[in-house]
Amino acid sequence: QVQLVESGGGVVQPGRSLRLSCAASGFSFSTYGMHWVRQAPGKGLEWVAHIWYNGKNKYYVDSVKGRFTISRDNSNNTLYLQMNSLRAEDTAVYFCARDPDSGDWYFDLWGRGTLVTVSS
């Protein structure tokens, strides 16, 4: 079954760190670019980070640059998002998403998401 399953969310204090994981199955993970997209409660979608299929290039939205790091382990079909120096405005559901094997950057497969709440 083709799917993405996120984990690692929870409640964390401002300034602390959290690592999200996204387990991929049912497709050739190592050939796809991957992304993190977030959605604050009651709000719209915001793209957060992207990593190439081979991990060599990474891109971030300005608001997380220097704080978040996207990475992947192709041997274990897993995507990660290391989030440091968390802020209240990082509170959101974080989705991992796949871009198609065509060089385009829309998202053809999404996980169910994991909720991150930053609060003291």
Place this chain on the structure above:
Amino acid sequence: DIQMTQSPSTLSASIGDRVTITCRASQTISTWLAWYQQKPGKAPKLLIYKASTLESGVPSRFSGSGSDSGTEFTLTISNLQPDDFATFYCQQYNSSPWTFGQGTKVEI
């Protein structure tokens, strides 16, 4: 960054209606535009990419189009069905950061 503006924010419709959602880009994005449907508590689902290409498995009552300017796009749902009541987002993938519209909620 490219700003994406959707209209309307909320749309009231009835079963069987034809509805149109507009998405405008702050600069030309050619046809690098996707549309998604999201239901409460669920992940977004890809409907259309490259402005008008229907994703596999998506009903043909969904269609997309774009203007020659590459800045104005529409999502049309013909013969609205009960399963179509949701929030719809456009997304540009012309350039990073990839950005979404604020969403259009289609309600009964």
